[in-house]
Amino acid sequence: MAIATTLVNNNPQLNEINTRIYNGQKYQIDIVFDNLQGNRFQLNLASVVDLEIEEDSRDWYRVAALTIKNPDNLFEKKLYSSDTPDKYYKFRNDGRDIVYIAIKPIDDDTLKDSNLQIDYDVWGMSYAFSIYDRKEIVGETSKQKQLKLYLWEYEHQIMSEYNLPVSSNELLPASIVPAYATDEQKLVNTGNVIKLIINKSLQNYINPAPVFSKDWDVGSSKIFYTAPANYTAANSLEYLIKKHVSSQIGSNGGADPCILSRTRFTKQWRLVSYSNFFSRAVKSSASTRPGIAVPEAGDLQREIITVADQTGDRGNEYSFALPNSPVRSTSYLYTNYQNPITSTIKNLHIVDMSTIDNAFELITTPCYSNNHKNKTFSVDFANNTIESVKNFIDINYTNKFKLYSKPDTLLTLNKTKTDTHSVRNVHSLSPDKISQLAEARNFLLAGAVFYNTSLNFEAIGSVIREASTFISVESESGGVLNEYSDKLLGQWMVYKVVHKFTDTDYTNNITAVRVHANENINIDNNIA
Numbered sequence: 011m012a013i014a015t016t017l018v019n020n021n022p023q024l025n026e027i028n029t030r031i032y033n034g035q036k037y038q039i040d041i042v043f044d045n046l047q048g049n050r051f052q053l054n055l056a057s058v059v060d061l062e063i064e065e066d067s068r069d070w071y072r073v074a075a076l077t078i079k080n081p082d083n084l085f086e087k088k089l090y091s092s093d094t095p096d097k098y099y100k101f102r103n104d105g106r107d108i109v110y111i112a113i114k115p116i117d118d119d120t121l122k123d124s125n126l127q128i129d130y131d132v133w134g135m136s137y138a139f140s141i142y143d144r145k146e147i148v149g150e151t152s153k154q155k156q157l158k159l160y161l162w163e164y165e166h167q168i169m170s171e172y173n174l175p176v177s178s179n180e181l182l183p184a185s186i187v188p189a190y191a192t193d194e195q196k197l198v199n200t201g202n203v204i205k206l207i208i209n210k211s212l213q214n215y216i217n218p219a220p221v222f223s224k225d226w227d228v229g230s231s232k233i234f235y236t237a238p239a240n241y242t243a244a245n246s247l248e249y250l251i252k253k254h255v256s257s258q259i260g261s262n263g264g265a266d267p268c269i270l271s272r273t274r275f276t277k278q279w280r281l282v283s284y285s286n287f288f289s290r291a292v293k294s295s296a297s298t299r300p301g302i303a304v305p306e307a308g309d310l311q312r313e314i315i316t317v318a319d320q321t322g323d324r325g326n327e328y329s330f331a332l333p334n335s336p337v338r339s340t341s342y343l344y345t346n347y348q349n350p351i352t353s354t355i356k357n358l359h360i361v362d363m364s365t366i367d368n369a370f371e372l373i374t375t376p377c378y379s380n381n382h383k384n385k386t387f388s389v390d391f392a393n394n395t396i397e398s399v400k401n402f403i404d405i406n407y408t409n410k411f412k413l414y415s416k417p418d419t420l421l422t423l424n425k426t427k428t429d430t431h432s433v434r435n436v437h438s439l440s441p442d443k444i445s446q447l448a449e450a451r452n453f454l455l456a457g458a459v460f461y462n463t464s465l466n467f468e469a470i471g472s473v474i475r476e477a478s479t480f481i482s483v484e485s486e487s488g489g490v491l492n493e494y495s496d497k498l499l500g501q502w503m504v505y506k507v508v509h510k511f512t513d514t515d516y517t518n519n520i521t522a523v524r525v526h527a528n529e530n531i532n533i534d535n536n537i538a
Contacts, residue, residue, distance in 0.1 A: 012217040013046065013108060013164065015277050016136045028055040029116070032516035033351050033470045036117050039511065041076070042110040045102050049095040053078065057085075059156055060512045063111070063135065065477035067505040068460070070270040070279075071166035074139055076109065077147070080157040105167045107141040109159065113473065113509075130275040132312075132344045133473055135509070137274075140167035168215045169243040176210055176246060177236040178203045193234065193383070197441060200254040201228035201281055203235055204247065204270070208279060211243035223280045227268050231255035231445040253440070253448045256283030263406050265444055267452045271478055284455060288410040291480045291501050292336045305413050307336040307345035311501065312479045314346050315469070316354045319487035334500035334528060335482035336413060346482070347474055358467040358483075360498060367461040368422060372396060373432045377450035379440070390443055394450040396427050402451070403458055408526040411501055417526040420463050420497070423535035462523050465502055471516030475507045481522060496527040 029038050039061075041053040059077040078085065088098055101107055114134035130136070139161035147156040178198040179188040186195050208220050233253055237246045251270055258264045266284045273280070293306040314335055338346040347353070376391045392398060400421050408419045426432050436453075438446040465483070475481070482501050502522035510517050 012215055013044075013138060015138050015165075015216050015218070016110075016112070016275065028052075030055065030511075030516075032511070033472075035115050035472075037473075037516075038112075038114055038116050040110070040112045043099045044108045044110065045100060046106050046108065047102075049100050051096055051099045056513075058511070058513070060510060061111070062511075063113075063137070063509045065507045065509075067269055067271070067478045067503075070272060071163040072137055072139075073163075074111065074137070074161040075158060076111075076161060077156055077158045080146070080155045081153040083152075083155065085157060101141075101144075103141075105140050105142065105171065108164055109139045109141060109161055110137070111139060112136040113511075115473065129344065131273040132476075135274045135473060138164045140164045142167065165212055165216060166244065169211050169247060172211050172243045173239070173241065174207065174211050174237060174243040174246060176207055176243075178206070178234055179236075181206060193441070196234045197232035198234070199228045200231045200233050200250055200445075201226065201268075203233060204250050204254065204281065205279075207243055207246050207250065221276070221278050223273075223278045225280065225282060225286070227254075227256045227281045227283050227286070229254050229256055229268075230258045230265055231448060232441060233445065234441075252452075253445070254281075255444055255447045255452060256285065258444070259283075259285055259406075262402070265447055265451075266402075266406065267456050269478055274476070284459065285406045287478070288407045288503075291410055291503075292413070293339060293341070305336045307339045307342070308480070309339070309342040309345065310479045311336060311339075311345050312347060312474050312476070312481060312504075313353060313472075314348050314482045314484055315467075316348075316484050316486050317358065318354050318356050319485070334413070334484060336501075344474070347472075349472065352470045352472040354486075355467050355469050358465060360463065360465050362497075363420065363422075363462050367457065369432070371457050371461065372399075372421065372454060373427055373434055374430050375434045375436055375450045375454060377446050378435065378437045379446055390446060390450065393443075393447060394454070395430070396421075396423060396454070399451060399454045399458065403455070403525060407459070411526050411528075413500075413528070415529045417528060418496075418530045418533075420525055420527060421458055422533050425536060425538045428535070459503070459525060460505065460523060462525050463497060465498075465520075465522045465524075467520055469518045469520060471509060471511075471518045473509070475504065475509075475518050475520060477505055477507050479504050481520075493527070493531040496529050496531055497524075500524075500528050 028040055029036055039055055043051045057078045059079060061076050063072060063074045065072055085099055114130055141159050142162055143160040145158050147158055149155060179196065181198045181202055182188060188196060205222060212220055231254055254268055256264050256266050256268050264283055264285050268281050268283050269287060271280050272278060290308040290310040293308050374395045376389050376394055378389045380387055400419055403419050403421065408417045411417050436449045438449040440446045440448065480501050481504055483499055485499060502524045504520060504522045506521040508519040
């Protein structure tokens, strides 16, 4: 049975009941249970103890936890023999218990101009979750029972179950007969094989069919792939994402890892290279303001977070010479959002890259390969030295954040690394040099991003915060320019957001990383 991937509210009478005002903003939160056999039950929001929805750039699907009041197991009981299936819920416990959750702000003119429609991919969330586990939380009496449900997106549930028989041969043109084709003729771009797996695994389970964004990256890597017999669609998808090398951009750009994700409401699948992703932090062209060319925010620069001053003594402080964030875009509607309530925080946790990660993971990784046809053995050393990887990051990631000074890449080198006394050797079965970057350089680039300087903070909740977007951190009071402020202030890549709703509160837990400091912080890379 194919399910709808977005929630259609089937009980308008609960519209007003299922609204809450959080942090001065009114939200409608609809939660509907559906066991796909006629038992469709809309939950009264008063029954919710808490709801947590977690977004993470490292996974395309979202996970959640929903805790509800369940006195005397009332959720699963008929009160009267005449009760219809919209009065209670009967669990199947086979991954086909669907929980539709839709969250969107309402009645707020500050979110939009009067003539513009709110973009709920930015300002809302809508998910079809599958219940993958549950537990009963007992109290002192049966009246205090609660039920906690663990959720992940329904599409992930299907992919994790489905032993999908799939081969890249299905994408070959009709003129090529696989049985008579050469190995080279059978090669297909990895991005197209990823799309095939998504389409084929979900074709009988969701409606409408998967939609792919116009910026879907087909990749410069090629592969001949047939799924092993014990591989699920999720296994194949994970394998191919690791083998995917993005499309080449010019002579020294692209050909790097990608982020697989989906939009929140319209459910468009996106496969975007790190290079293209970071280019959306700052608009490449600058606008001219009085006397100075000022870089504008890119379309993914969502919010400016202000760290509030708590000392009360500003006598020795002065403003930083230049802002650390690009100005609000004149082209994109939802950039540099600042709310006096939600966009101010009092404290944060910042930590540099771990020594263990830096010393043992981010090292030169030469890639060896065999050409069985020509009986040759080769090694790609040049692309995979830690120095060349840092140079690649300089050009394709760090420099995308340039405002007024050249940014400094946060990847410390030393003589042990650069003299190749510390080396990891890998072997690739991929057919060409570009595809082989998946085993070596891609691994280093992903580590340089996600192992890097990290920021975490709790904030009053806002739905505009989303994994795989950017925020800026600014100081309320200014101060002396130093290496610490160069690492803290400015733009960060948000890679994990937890949205937590309770009866009275809505909060976010946000984790972000960055690959750059605003200016050169003078780390000597020639230390032995």
